[in-house]
Amino acid sequence: MAAFPSVEWFDDVRNIFNNExxxxxxxxGQCNCVAGIKVGNEIFVLTFEGFECAGARTASLRDLxxxxxxxxxxxxxxxxxxxxxxxxxxxxxxxxxxxxDLDRAERLATSVHGDQYREDLFFRYNQTLQYFFDxxxxxxxxxxx
Amino acid sequence: xxxxxxxxAKAVKSPHAETVRKAVAAPMLEVPEPKLTWMNKSxxxxxxxxxxxxxxxxxxxxxxxxxxxxxxxxxxxxxxxGAIGRKGMPPVGYMLRSKSQVWADSAADLYEEAIQRRWxxxxxxxxxxxxxxxxxxxxxxxxxxxxxSQYANVxxxxxxxxxxxxxxxxxxxxxxxxxxxxxxxxxYEVFRKRALINGGGxxxxxxxxxxxxxxxxRGGWTEAVVYLVLVRGLLTQTILRYLERYASNEAESFIYRxxxxxxxxxxxxxxxxxxxxxxxxxxxxxxxxxxxxxxxGLFIRDFNDPVLRExxxxxxxxxxxxxxxxxxxxxHDMMRAYISTHLEYCQWLDVPxxxxxxxxxxxxxx
Numbered sequence: 092m093a094a095f096p097s098v099e100w101f102d103d104v105r106n107i108f109n110n111e112x113x114x115x116x117x118x119x120g121q122c123n124c125v126a127g128i129k130v131g132n133e134i135f136v137l138t139f140e141g142f143e144c145a146g147a148r149t150a151s152l153r154d155l156x157x158x159x160x161x162x163x164x165x166x167x168x169x170x171x172x173x174x175x176x177x178x179x180x181x182x183x184x185x186x187x188x189x190x191x192d193l194d195r196a197e198r199l200a201t202s203v204h205g206d207q208y209r210e211d212l213f214f215r216y217n218q219t220l221q222y223f224f225d226x227x228x229x230x231x232x233x234x235x236x
Numbered sequence: 237x238x239x240x241x242x243x244x245a246k247a248v249k250s251p252h253a254e255t256v257r258k259a260v261a262a263p264m265l266e267v268p269e270p271k272l273t274w275m276n277k278s279x280x281x282x283x284x285x286x287x288x289x290x291x292x293x294x295x296x297x298x299x300x301x302x303x304x305x306x307x308x309x310x311x312x313x314x315x316x317x318g319a320i321g322r323k324g325m326p327p328v329g330y331m332l333r334s335k336s337q338v339w340a341d342s343a344a345d346l347y348e349e350a351i352q353r354r355w356x357x358x359x360x361x362x363x364x365x366x367x368x369x370x371x372x373x374x375x376x377x378x379x380x381x382x383x384x385s386q387y388a389n390v391x392x393x394x395x396x397x398x399x400x401x402x403x404x405x406x407x408x409x410x411x412x413x414x415x416x417x418x419x420x421x422x423x424y425e426v427f428r429k430r431a432l433i434n435g436g437g438x439x440x441x442x443x444x445x446x447x448x449x450x451x452x453x454r455g456g457w458t459e460a461v462v463y464l465v466l467v468r469g470l471l472t473q474t475i476l477r478y479l480e481r482y483a484s485n486e487a488e489s490f491i492y493r494x495x496x497x498x499x500x501x502x503x504x505x506x507x508x509x510x511x512x513x514x515x516x517x518x519x520x521x522x523x524x525x526x527x528x529x530x531x532x533g534l535f536i537r538d539f540n541d542p543v544l545r546e547x548x549x550x551x552x553x554x555x556x557x558x559x560x561x562x563x564x565x566x567x568h569d570m571m572r573a574y575i576s577t578h579l580e581y582c583q584w585l586d587v588p589x590x591x592x593x594x595x596x597x598x599x600x601x602x
């Protein structure tokens with residue numbers, strides 16, 4: 092059982108996401124962006140290329156300068172989202188990425204560079220990003236408290 | 237061929253037999269020797285573009301002379317960029333012949349993205365998750381979907397009205413806009429379907445001042461983009477985000493999320509184009525600012541109409557009672573989000589912008 096957050100956890104999700112045909116249709120499809128994931132103080136970088144999430148790695152705060160956008164939540168917020176996805180098989184109405192982005196005083200999706208064009212990739216690839224996290228419903232997750 | 241004609245002439249005792257015999261005697265039915273002179277006509281031969289990880293994309297074809305995209309395109313025929321034009325072709329009369337009038341670097345990628353990320357309202361939306369709603373909520377959902385479908389219709393008309401005015405030199409833009417028109421058709425379809433699936437129906441037509449403003453923007457495509465993207469597009473995007481947040485079921489969540497995604501492509505094209513236009517035309521920045529100021533008056537007329545506001549507040553509050561408190565609070569949040577993002581976009585474009593007095597309550601406090 093992979094622990095969240097870790098590269099192993101993202102790799103497990105990648106493995107499901109990259110091999111699931113249904114994620115390539117229904118508003119999903121090719122996605123080309125580099126997304127940061129900030130879980131409290133821990134940072135990861137996901138690279139999406141074509142139909143796949145090509146890689147996940149640990150990163151530093153400075154690496155966030157380079158990503159197109161990053162998703163920033165505290166561990167308990169990530170946990171609530173992942174547990175909801177696990178329960179429903181996909182994000183429930185209160186836990187979609189768009190909803191979480193709206194519900195937070197500080198947005199979920201943000202960037203260091205402030206480049207509108209790159210920040211908007213969050214919306215352009217929203218369904219693919221949602222499918223990626225929805226894929227986590229198929230793995231068991233352990234949370235580091 | 238000649239043998240066949242002779243045989244026919246013998247066999248058929250028709251009034252035309254004499255004509256056929258004459259045709260056989262004359263060389264008029266002989267096939268001329270092919271000249272094949274067209275085979276040497278190419279501005280650049282031997283091009284071999286290889287598919288990359290994203291496949292053989294439209295943008296990857298821009299190699300050698302095929303990647304030359306000049307700032308002006310005087311050729312007014314339908315000659316594809318990179319081909320050799322025929323002499324004496326009558327002009328089609330394209331109005332938009334300058335790169336700064338249409339271009340966005342992202343157009344080719346957006347075209348590919350639109351093709352890739354298409355979805356079908358008939359089968360991809362989980363319609364089975366739509367369950368009966370309280371009457372007031374269903375009426376509000378139907379009213380909002382009525383107005384959103386009207387917005388989509390305007391988008392189709394505006395895009396198609398300008399697309400055929402663009403020269404073929406900038407085909408990436410024409411192709412992307414073809415997908416944007418198709419996206420808008422899909423939106424018209426899906427909003428209509430949501431209105432008609434759950435025992436409700438279409439509601440009241442929207443006031444349409446902004447619709448008219450966008451449709452009747454005659455100054456140029458860039459000017460239409462200002463209204464289509466910075467005003468209407470951004471407002472629609474913001475509404476969609478809040479509708480997704482307050483969706484009553486998985487079907488609505490899917491609809492609004494996916495329309496949002498399609499809309500994000502048009503927003504990207506629009507911002508990218510305005511940035512390009514501003515960078516290549518000294519006056520453009522001020523023109524955009526002036527257009528926005530003119531548009532404020534019509535935007536406020538639509539804004540003053542209570543129908544959309546009330547319907548949205550009912551959705552956000554879950555009922556008419558809920559609309560009076562929480563629903564209106566969320567509506568005001570939504571408007572603040574719209575104005576705030578609008579100002580961010582203007583700042584990104586370096587366009588001076590002042591929030592009109594009627595909307596000042598939604599302006600960021602800092």
